[in-house]
Amino acid sequence: MDVGxxxxxxxxxxxxxxxxxxxxxxxxxLQQLQDENNPDFVVEVVSLFFxxxxxxxxxxxxxxxxxxxxxxxxxxxVHQLKGSSSSIGAQRVKxxxxxxxxxxxxxxxxxxxxxxxxxxxxxxxxxxKLETMFRLEQQIVAAGGSIPTELSFIx
Amino acid sequence: MESCNCIDPQVPADDLLMKYQYISDFFIALAYxxxxxxxxxxxxxxxxxxxxxxxxxxxxFIVLCGATHLINLWTFRIHSRTxxxxxxxxxxxxxxxSCATALMLVHIIPDLLSVKTRELFLKNKAAELDRxxxxxxxxxxxxxxxxxxxxxxxxxxxxxxxxxxxxxELGRTLALEECALWMPTRTGxxxxxxxxxxxxxxxxxxxxxxxxxxNQVFSSNRAVKISxxxxxxxxxxxxGKYMPGAVxxxxxxxxxxxxxxxxxxxxVSTRSYALMVLMLPSDSARQWHxxxxxxxxxxxxxxxxxxxxxxxxxxxxxxRDQLMEQNVALDLARREAETAIRARNDFxxxxxxxxxxxxxxxxxxxxxxxxxxxxxxxxxxVETILKSSNLLATLINDVLDLSRLEDGSLQLEATTFNLHSxxxxxxxxxxxVASVKKLSLTSHIASDLPMYAIGDEKRLMQTIxxxxxxxxxxxxxxxxxxxxxxxxxxxxxxxxIPDFLPVLSDNxxxxxxxxxxxxxxxxxxxxPKIFTKFAxxxxxxxxxxxxxxxGLAICRRFVNLMEGHIWVESEGIGKGCTVTFIVKLGIPDRxxxxxxxFVPKVPGNxxxxxxxxxxxxxxxxNGVSRTVTKGLLMHLGCDVTTASSSEECxxxxxxxxxxxxxxxxxxxxxxxxxxxIHEKFTKHQDRPLIVALTGNTKKxxxxxxxxxxxxxxxxxxxxxxxxxxxxxELLERRVLFETV
Numbered sequence: 001m002d003v004g005x006x007x008x009x010x011x012x013x014x015x016x017x018x019x020x021x022x023x024x025x026x027x028x029x030l031q032q033l034q035d036e037n038n039p040d041f042v043v044e045v046v047s048l049f050f051x052x053x054x055x056x057x058x059x060x061x062x063x064x065x066x067x068x069x070x071x072x073x074x075x076x077x078v079h080q081l082k083g084s085s086s087s088i089g090a091q092r093v094k095x096x097x098x099x100x101x102x103x104x105x106x107x108x109x110x111x112x113x114x115x116x117x118x119x120x121x122x123x124x125x126x127x128x129k130l131e132t133m134f135r136l137e138q139q140i141v142a143a144g145g146s147i148p149t150e151l152s153f154i155x
Numbered sequence: 156m157e158s159c160n161c162i163d164p165q166v167p168a169d170d171l172l173m174k175y176q177y178i179s180d181f182f183i184a185l186a187y188x189x190x191x192x193x194x195x196x197x198x199x200x201x202x203x204x205x206x207x208x209x210x211x212x213x214x215x216f217i218v219l220c221g222a223t224h225l226i227n228l229w230t231f232r233i234h235s236r237t238x239x240x241x242x243x244x245x246x247x248x249x250x251x252x253s254c255a256t257a258l259m260l261v262h263i264i265p266d267l268l269s270v271k272t273r274e275l276f277l278k279n280k281a282a283e284l285d286r287x288x289x290x291x292x293x294x295x296x297x298x299x300x301x302x303x304x305x306x307x308x309x310x311x312x313x314x315x316x317x318x319x320x321x322x323x324e325l326g327r328t329l330a331l332e333e334c335a336l337w338m339p340t341r342t343g344x345x346x347x348x349x350x351x352x353x354x355x356x357x358x359x360x361x362x363x364x365x366x367x368x369x370n371q372v373f374s375s376n377r378a379v380k381i382s383x384x385x386x387x388x389x390x391x392x393x394x395g396k397y398m399p400g401a402v403x404x405x406x407x408x409x410x411x412x413x414x415x416x417x418x419x420x421x422x423v424s425t426r427s428y429a430l431m432v433l434m435l436p437s438d439s440a441r442q443w444h445x446x447x448x449x450x451x452x453x454x455x456x457x458x459x460x461x462x463x464x465x466x467x468x469x470x471x472x473x474x475r476d477q478l479m480e481q482n483v484a485l486d487l488a489r490r491e492a493e494t495a496i497r498a499r500n501d502f503x504x505x506x507x508x509x510x511x512x513x514x515x516x517x518x519x520x521x522x523x524x525x526x527x528x529x530x531x532x533x534x535x536x537v538e539t540i541l542k543s544s545n546l547l548a549t550l551i552n553d554v555l556d557l558s559r560l561e562d563g564s565l566q567l568e569a570t571t572f573n574l575h576s577x578x579x580x581x582x583x584x585x586x587x588v589a590s591v592k593k594l595s596l597t598s599h600i601a602s603d604l605p606m607y608a609i610g611d612e613k614r615l616m617q618t619i620x621x622x623x624x625x626x627x628x629x630x631x632x633x634x635x636x637x638x639x640x641x642x643x644x645x646x647x648x649x650x651x652i653p654d655f656l657p658v659l660s661d662n663x664x665x666x667x668x669x670x671x672x673x674x675x676x677x678x679x680x681x682x683p684k685i686f687t688k689f690a691x692x693x694x695x696x697x698x699x700x701x702x703x704x705x706g707l708a709i710c711r712r713f714v715n716l717m718e719g720h721i722w723v724e725s726e727g728i729g730k731g732c733t734v735t736f737i738v739k740l741g742i743p744d745r746x747x748x749x750x751x752x753f754v755p756k757v758p759g760n761x762x763x764x765x766x767x768x769x770x771x772x773x774x775x776x777n778g779v780s781r782t783v784t785k786g787l788l789m790h791l792g793c794d795v796t797t798a799s800s801s802e803e804c805x806x807x808x809x810x811x812x813x814x815x816x817x818x819x820x821x822x823x824x825x826x827x828x829x830x831x832i833h834e835k836f837t838k839h840q841d842r843p844l845i846v847a848l849t850g851n852t853k854k855x856x857x858x859x860x861x862x863x864x865x866x867x868x869x870x871x872x873x874x875x876x877x878x879x880x881x882x883x884e885l886l887e888r889r890v891l892f893e894t895v
Contacts, residue, residue, distance in 0.1 A: 003334060025516035026783075032523045033786040033875075041786050049779045083818075084779035086850070086871075 003145035010136045011148055017133070022126050027089030046130055049088045053123050056081045060116055061092045064109070074112065075104040081119070166499050181225045187221025205266075209259050216256045219249040297446040304450075305457045317461045322352045325433065325454060327446060332437060337387060337430040339364065339409070344385070347431055352396035362386045368404075373428050378405040378448040378455075387432050400435035401443055405451050407431055408459040430457060433689075514548045522876035539587075544585075549617065571743045572612035574605060578639060581619050588736070589627050594635055597846050601640030605664065609741030614713045619668060621710050622734045634674030642667035642737050663741045665719070673731040683721050714738055754762055766882055767792040772843070774804040774817040774828065784816060784848065787878055801828040808832060812843040813883060816869075829863045844885055848873070 017023045034041040063070060082088075082097035093146050100115035137147050191214035198210060223245045251291050268278070307324045308317055322334045337346035345361045346369065362369070368385045381388060383399040406428040433451060437443045521541045529537065578600055589596045619637075626635045642665040716719045718736035725731065771793045775781035778799065785795045796812070798804035808815060815832065817825045829845050836842035846867035847860045860868045869881055 025520050028520060028858045029523060029872075029874065030783065030786070032526065033783075035790070038786065038789065045779060045782050045786070048782055052778055082776055082778040087777070087783045102588040 003140060003143045005144060006136065006140050006143060008030075008147050010140060011134070013148045017129055021091055022129055023140040024089045026087065030088060043134060045088055046134075049079060049084050049090070050127060053093075056084075057116075057120055057123065060119075064113055066117060068142060069107075069109055070114075071104050071107050071112075075101060078104060082089075090123075090126050093119065093126055096122045102150060162530075177228060180227045184221040184558040187217050187224065190217045197712055206263050207536065209256070209263055212252060212256045216249070216252045219245065223249055225297060251791075254744045267819055280636065288874065293446050297450050299331045300450055301453045301457075304328060304454050307774060308454070308457050309463050313465065317458065317465060318350050320490055321454065321458050322350055325451070327354045329433065329450070331435065333432075333434045335387070336407075337362070337432070337434045339427050339429065343427065346869040349429075353402065370406045371432060373406050375525065376406070376452070378403045378443075378451040380443065381432075383434070387430060394525060399442065401438060402432060402434045403443055403448060403451060405428060405430045405455045407455045407462075409462065431458075437519065441683055447488055447832070458620045503597055505841055514544060514551065517544045517879075518548070519872055519874040520527045522874040526875055536786070547622075565613060567611040569609050569741065571607055571609050574740075575600060577612060577616055578619070578637075581616060581623060582637070585622065585623050585627060588624075589635065592627065593630075594627060594632070594633065596635050596637075598637040599639070601638075603641055604639060604666070605740075605742060607743050608666070609663075609743050610717065610738070611713075615717070615738065615740075618636045618710045618713050618736070619670075620739075622668070622670045622736070625707070626670050626732070626734070627706075628673030633731075635670065635672045638667075638669045638671075641665065665737050666740050667735065669733065669735045671731065671733045676725045676728050676732050679725060684726065720851045769793045769814070769882070769886075770796070770802065770812045772808055772812045772815045774795045774801070774815065774825075775848070776800055777818065780818065784873075787875065790875060791879060791882065791884075801831075804828060805835065807833055810836070810842070814844045814846060814882070816846050816848050818848050829860075829865050833864050846881075846885065 030042050030045055056077050060074060060081075063077065065073050077102045078097050082101070084093055085093035085097060096115065096119045100112065100119060103111040103115055140147060168472055184409075194210055194214060198435055221240070226238070226242050226245055230242060274540060304324050307320050310320075318336055323334065325331060328336050331352065334352040335348060336350040338349040339345070340347045340361060344364055346364050348362045366386065368381050368387065372379045372381070381402050381404050383402045387404065388402045407430070409427045409429055431451075435443065507570055518541065521537055523546060524537050525534070525541070578598065583595065584600055586596060623637060645822070668849055711721050714736050715738075717738040719732070719736060721736035724733045724735070766788075769792070771788050773784050773788065773795060774797075775784065776799055781797050781799065788795045794805060798807050804815070804817070817828055825847060831845075832843070834846055844866040844870060845864070847856075848869050849856055850871040857868050867881075869877075871879070
């Protein structure tokens with residue numbers, strides 16, 4: 001496979017992530033901040049997001065398993081996850097967190113459990129898609145090409 | 156003594172008379188003694204005798220009389236002194252008792268005579284009572300019939316059933332041959348045979364209502380005997396060979412005539428009657444008895460009452476049906492209103508959550524795009540995108556503001572701003588659009604207009620943009636002029652603003668803005684309508700279908716909030732339009748520290764402004780957010796230190812840091828940290844600037860930040876361009892609170 005074809009594939013794939021709402025404009029900002037001084041900025045931030053999310057989801061699962069659910073603690077965890085997802089532009093995860101916090105405020109345990117499943121699902125999807133995108137980038141670099149910087153589909 | 160007093164057996168002829176006297180006295184005495192015994196016997200047998208004492212006196216009298224006669228037997232011959240004494244005593248007693256008895260009888264004889272009179276009286280009374288008992292028994296029977304008939308008549312509220320039941324029950328109770336009911340016709344001039352007891356198909360018979368027999372019956376409230384041969388009684392040929400039965404007729408009052416639907420009568424002012432005719436069987440000797448007539452009269456009254464109740468019930472049921480229909484209509488209207496409210500709330504939610512957020516992304520992306528290498532043409536297009544996006548965001552805010560204006564929850568935010576810069580900015584925004592339409596744009600800002608003013612800069616700019624924008628939109632050629640100056644006291648006496656009486660003072664002034672165009676103009680009759688929400692001039696709508704008609708409604712509300720007035724003048728269609736408004740603004744005191752709202756400034760040279768070496772500390776417990784903010788600042792050349800908690804921040808922060816960014820989303824941690832930083836550097840004048848980063852758009856957040864001594868508040872998301880502007884403003888003015 002030649003470099004041009006891989007670059008077009010990367011562009012189409014990235015475009016679909018935005019069109020399907022998995023990513024929003026904040027992710028583009030991360031890409032803009034990546035330069036020769038900070039070549040791996042996006043990967044670093046996204047890796048941090050993965051680490052934080054795994055820990056937070058585990059803490060949430062534990063907190064909601066208790067007999068007397070501490071909704072303040074649950075809310076704090078969801079708030080953290082919402083901040084992380086918002087910072088990297090993981091839009092659907094952020095929206096799921098917003099719904100989650102509403103049910104925390106209502107202290108609705110069953111709804112919180114459903115929201116937790118929803119957040120986990122959205123997180124897994126966006127994680128897989130980002131990992132796929134990063135693999136495409138690695139293939140392009142390995143083939144001697146550069147990551148495309150034109151994002152003219154946004155407009 | 157020489158001879159005894161014994162009576163000689165042999166007496167001479169003269170002694171025969173003496174003998175007779177002896178015998179008479181003896182029998183007299185016997186009778187006198189027996190009379191008291193008789194009196195006692197019969198009086199005892201009598202239950203009541205009111206004169207027992209008189210009886211005793213009379214008895215004593217009789218006994219004494221007898222005694223005197225008995226004693227006489229010894230007085231025909233020479234008798235002893237003893238006999239004389241006894242005789243004297245007896246006579247004296249007799250005299251006394253007889254006189255007493257005579258006196259007593261004078262009193263009681265009249266009473267005894269009146270006993271006979273009372274006996275006659277009592278006999279007459281008994282006869283009378285016997286007749287009355289008969290009457291009572293008859294009336295009781297009649298009452299029973301009345302109660303039974305009343306129960307049957309009143310057991311239904313259907314008029315047809317009421318009338319039919321009346322005839323059937325009367326026929327049964329009184330053993331009638333026929334009973335008929337005549338009702339007034341529609342014209343009220345005839346009576347029509349409506350119901351009969353036995354005859355079939357009675358409909359069609361009518362008689363004039365002014366017949367003498369009918370007048371006779373209608374003029375009386377009693378049952379009236381009428382001739383069997385009169386028209387209302389002769390219903391069919393008589394089958395009998397002899398005379399027909401007796402007939403009576405009675406009127407039946409008809410109440411609530413106008414409510415009767417069956418006959419559809421017109422309203423009749425006078426009371427109207429139906430006629431009921433009752434016939435006894437033919438070939439019988441029966442006559443109408445008084446109690447039967449009374450029964451008929453009572454039944455007629457009951458029928459009238461029952462018909463009245465039926466009419467009232469029909470009316471109330473009709474009213475109930477009408478109310479039910481009204482309730483259905485009201486319920487439908489209420490549900491439609493609720494749907495409208497829900498739709499409006501949904502719309503506002505969409506505006507707020509689903510439109511504002513994407514606008515932020517467009518603005519951020521356009522801002523990022525400006526940072527890339529672009530040709531002059533591309534840069535111009537990107538700048539246009541930015542401006543259009545900002546205008547669209549303003550429109551979204553307009554809708555939200557209008558909603559808050561309507562429920563009174565919108566508050567103006569007074570800040571100190573540069574008034575001259577505001578007008579320059581308006582012109583810069585309008586010029587490109589005007590040039591496309593080849594309209595000339597002139598402005599005149601009075602020299603005495605203050606440079607700075609206190610007021611709601613955002614809303615004032617919005618108002619001016621709306622007014623000037625309308626002038627551009629509705630002008631196809633010609634020129635548009637904008638004038639701004641301090642309103643003079645004499646201009647307040649203008650007849651166009653009759654209710655506007657501002658009070659002048661040293662710390663505020665009135666800004667007067669006038670926008671004149673040579674556009675399509677407005678029909679003077681339509682001028683009052685143009686401030687109505689969503690309404691546009693009819694003649695203009697067809698020419699310029701675009702436009703929400705929202706701007707002027709918001710303008711007027713904003714102007715009113717700013718204690719001003721706005722009005723429109725036009726000489727007519729095609730003759731241009733002049734919009735003038737006056738608003739009250741404060742004059743800032745120079746000693747006040749200016750707190751300006753954040754306005755990102757795009758520097759002329761993108762590369763000239765840099766923050767190389769600027770030491771910034773970022774505190775955020777969210778690792779991802781912290782990393783992104785750090786990357787943003789490093790991209791701008793800052794020397795960034797990060798802290799993941801308040802304790803770490805306090806440990807790391809030093810005088811070398813010029814700016815400290817901290818997250819205040821989670822609870823009070825950020826506010827507490829700001830206070831402690833102040834305490835740490837209280838002895839130094841060049842402490843770091845403390846700036847809050849938050850996604851929270853609540854007004855209370857800003858107030859909390861100011862209260863704990865923060866120097867700035869920045870709303871997320873933050874683009875590269877925005878952060879550059881934030882840092883420039885902070886380093887220049889030492890304060891920056893972004894308006895929410």
